[in-house]
Amino acid sequence: MTQLLRDGISTRQAYGQELLALPATFEKLLVLDGDISRSMQTVEFGKEYPDRHLNLGIAEQNLMGVAAGLALGGYLPIVSSYAVFLSMRALEQVRTSICYPKLNVKIVASHGGLTPGNDGPTHQGIEDMGLMRGIPNMTVIMPADGYSLQDLLRQACTIDGPVYIRLTRDAVPYIYESTDSCQIGKANTLVDGNDVTLIAIGDMVQWAIRASEQLAAEGIQARVIDMHTLKPLDQQAVISAASETGAIVTVEDHSIFNGLGSAVAEVLVENYLVPMKRIGLRDTFAESGPYEMLLEKYGMSTQNIYQAAKEVIALKS
Amino acid sequence: MKEITGLVKGLEDQAKLVRKEIIRMIAAAQSGHPGGSLSATDLLTALYFHEMKLDPKNPDWEDRDRFILSKGHCCPVVYACLALRGYYPVDTLLTLRAFESTLQGHPDMRKTVGLDATTGSLGQGLSLGVGLALAAKLAKKDYFSYVLMGDGEQNEGQIWEAACTAVKYQLGNLVGIVDQNGLQNDGPTDTIMPMESLAYRWRSFGWQVIEIDGHNMTEILHALSLAKCNTDKPSMLVCNTIKGKGVSYMENVVEWHSGAISDAQMEQAFADIERGV
Structure with missing residues (x-):
């Protein structure tokens, strides 16, 4: 860990x-x-x-x-x-x-x-x-x-x-040290970085953090944001991430439609366009199976997040 | 006896005033639901002008009785009762459904003074009533909650979920009313989705059921009193009514579920109501 x-x-x-x-x-x-x-x-x-x-x-x-x-x-x-x-x-x-x-x-x-x-x-x-x-x-x-x-x-x-x-059915790791860490409507930056931003929610925050570590090993500094409040979305955190890191990946355990990816895309389109990719279920039902194996099969694993980060970085002009 | 006769006569006269306001506001709006508003008029007149504990000067009074119009499209009858009861000027009724009016097409408790709930999607009101009655019980308050539903609305499954919940919690402070006028939007209830017999169904769900003529004021008053006597069972008043009651050309005519009223039709309706069809 x-x-x-x-x-x-x-x-x-x-x-x-x-x-x-x-x-x-x-x-x-x-x-x-x-x-x-x-x-x-x-x-x-x-x-x-x-x-x-x-x-x-x-x-x-x-x-x-x-x-x-x-x-x-x-x-x-x-x-x-x-x-x-x-x-x-x-x-x-x-x-x-x-x-x-x-x-x-x-x-x-x-x-x-x-x-x-x-x-x-x-x-x-x-x-x-x-x-x-x-x-x-x-x-x-x-x-x-x-x-x-x-x-x-x-x-x-x-x-x-x-x-x-x-909520999640299964255990998720502790990310915060204690309570008094979160405020409704205010995103938390968990990892600092200026090369790309991974905006995650819920159980996917852990995988975004792991992806950031994998990126860091290659010298890529990824910012990781815990966007615990999907609505009202912390628009300023999204706009700052776009202007300061120039590329964004959203990470959610949800359909890529209407959730975090959509909400972030809406803010970017209206305020600050940068390359972006969405990690989530791509218009499909999943199936029975262990959580982590499902994430892998449906393109939502640490490796997928890592890959998406590299792709959006490559798209930066 | 004389006292009761006077009360009944007074409420019957009041119901005529309510009916006229329903016609007047729907004519002004050029849309709305007269049929089911008129079938429920005698029931609502009895509630708003006699049975319910209310204070129009203090609409948020914590101990007031609550009324929920589950068949929200019939809001003209409630709007008329509230206006005539003094919650807001009667002239306001002419703004029914108009742009930026306090009187929305379906009841909005945040816009209209005196409304206890927001409704309009059929089948949802009884659950609200169950919640309110439970809240009264938990807070040891003695107010009653009344929920008016349509007979077509009985098609909705959520009503029967609420029916079970009210019995589980022995909500004797909850009174349901079915305005059984026999017609729903697309036609007679027994051809669209037969629910006969509603009295039997409600009784089998464990409710105290009182079946009455929903246009007979004496029967209505008696049933409302009886409903309050049973303290460990919710009560359902199954009321046999006539859709469009009081206006000759609307009675039992399915097309008058909703529609616009012309000036000539309005005059005819006033005459019918005054005469007592």
Whole structure:
């Protein structure tokens, strides 16, 4: 392991732990589950705060609507389930019942991207961040590690409006030293460099860091940015990266459509054009298999990031 | 007895005023949904002018009863009730659906004073009502939440998810109302998607069901009182109604689900309403 990457836990596990501490600060907080509370790591919360834990069964559309109603009644509901179900089965409920009236509902979605590996495509949420990003009033976040989950979840609870937080099924390394490292809407530069910028989100931050080390071995200084907040995007960080490093690679465990790659491209096109490549699922479903083997097969591995960085550098005029 | 007769007569007269405002605003907007607004008018008049605990001077009063129009396209009837109840000037109704109006084509709680929820996509309102009723229970407040749905809307699966949740949490403070006028957008409910019998379905889901004539004010008042007596079961009022009720040429005519009203049609409608069709 590199210095930056230390053995960690999944962000859903960090979520389950951090939840236990939240009612002390947020007295109106409730957790709503859709019959996957063990997987969502909310069981301990339910034991500790039985009056704050509601399990509404396998019915995600109603789950969102009830959360909206609880918010109308002055509560702070956190809806917990998988990314696929919350972002797709219940998408219109999120849009019309929650985002349109800007209700105070937090949506915490695990099993983002290929992290549910062997569960297969039905459980791999690969479109969710793009769908959520398209809805007005919504904030979209994916923490890279357990510490940043703690920061971002807590801050999300202070926002008066809907927030979507995407988690990983499997463990991700710790990248930050402690909490107090992340601010919603403010990208973090993890590695300095001026030859190229790797802008990554969520579980892909670790692979971007590894790619930067591989590049460094060849004397290429790659900047690595943790873009934990997809929306609102830290546009200044993108523009600075473009002007200071002249080439960008986006890295996300998500479809290359509508997610981080699209969001960064939008900023570049309107502000500062530089060569750019996107790492992500290229308009395809994946399949069952170990997470890292899937990344390799679908062009999202450290090697692919490294290669894309070399290509955009070569395109610099 | 005399007191009740007076109350019923007063509400029946009030309903006429509500119906006229519905016609007036849809004629002004040259679009909107008169059929389902008119079928629900007597029910909403009973709620807004008698049953619900409200304070138009303090629309955000925490302990007020809540009303959710799940069949959001019928907002003219709610807009009329709110205006006549004093939430905003009656003249505002003439801005229905207009550019930058506070009265949107479907209910927007952030724009219209007195609305408790944003709705308009069918099937979503009962879940909001379940959430509100749960919130009241958790906060130990005694307000009631009322949700009005259409009979065509009963096609939506989310309603039945919400039905189960309300029973699980024994939401006696939740009252659903189905405006069973027998017509949905494309035709009669029993040809588009048969749901007979709604009373049976709701009862089998564990709700207290009260089936009434949705245009009989005495029955409406009685049912609303009865609904509040059952403290550990949600109640569903299945109300038999006539789409377009009160306007001769609109009654039971599917095309009047939505449409523009001409000046001549408006005059005819006023006469019908006054006469009591």
